[in-house]
């Protein structure tokens with residue numbers, strides 16, 4: 086499974102010498118595009134070839150020769166084998182470099198459980214934005230489902246559900262005899278249920294704390310959910326974003342659907358809250374900026390606390406090789422007068438800088454507000 090550490094390692098991978106060619110291929114065979122994934126990759130290779138030719142005519146021939154003789158057969162063979170052996174991969178990300186020698190062409194690949202648009206990017210660094218978007222949209226969610234005799238813990242990650250633990254209780258079945266012996270018996274049963282839930286929560290708590298999860302969902306019948314809620318420690322209760330009614334022995338498919346619905350809603354509520362915060366800060370004329378130029382300036386000055394980017398927004402720009410300033414236009418650096426290096430997507434660089442400064446990154450799927458403000462903005466630290 087893709088992690089934040091994978092993306093950081095990719096960004097700092099020294100074997101990926103510039104120019105780096107980043108491919109995303111939709112391999113979801115439930116879709117017409119995904120069916121033709123090898124054709125899609127061939128098409129992306131043609132685009133990469135054209136980009137290399139236009140980009141740097143002096144090295145272009147050598148880079149393109151590498152692309153045709155080594156990289157093309159290698160990627161086609163890799164993708165075919167990979168997709169055949171892993172039918173659940175709904176898209177594949179591939180990173181390679183045409184800046185090295187024939188003998189040692191690096192290839193980094195990630196199989197992704199979500200569909201991504203097929204695309205190719207040629208740039209100084211790996212183009213990791215679709216990966217960041219996936220991680221941002223699909224944070225790890227813990228799902229704890231229980232009834233009187235059974236409890237299961239799942240994690241929901243990148244839209245897939247994975248089981249991590251299961252507990253069985255030993256409450257005897259309920260009888261319906263009436264009278265005082267029934268009351269005593271019922272108290273005895275309740276005691277078993279309580280201990281079963283308490284043991285499950287104690288073990289689940291340790292497991293959930295080890296995962297870096299920011300959300301949690303409870304499932305089960307009313308009685309079990311009430312017990313789970315009251316047994317959860319405060320730090321986990323603070324992560325709760327919803328509950329659903331389902332039996333712990335329901336199918337993984339059903340549990341996934343129920344949990345996904347809640348997780349998706351929680352994510353869009355978070356997004357909406359960030360936008361409200363952003364708009365309020367903008368209205369106070371101090372703690373926020375909007376539009377490409379002002380946002381790049383804030384990131385260059387390392388003042389961004391949070392960076393908001395409309396999903397899919399990108400823009401050509403430039404980066405200063407001397408002072409690392411990010412700019413929307415080419416030419417000379419306004420800070421140090423060095424010649425700026427043009428980049429295909431300056432937003433990708435802005436995201437890298439923001440991530441390196443521990444700014445929160447929020448990819449906004451749908452927001453007329455953000456679009457009207459230039460598709461990008463930042464909440465500032467000061």
Ligand SMILES: [Zn+2]
Nearest residue numbers: 405408418421
């Ligand atoms: Zn500069």
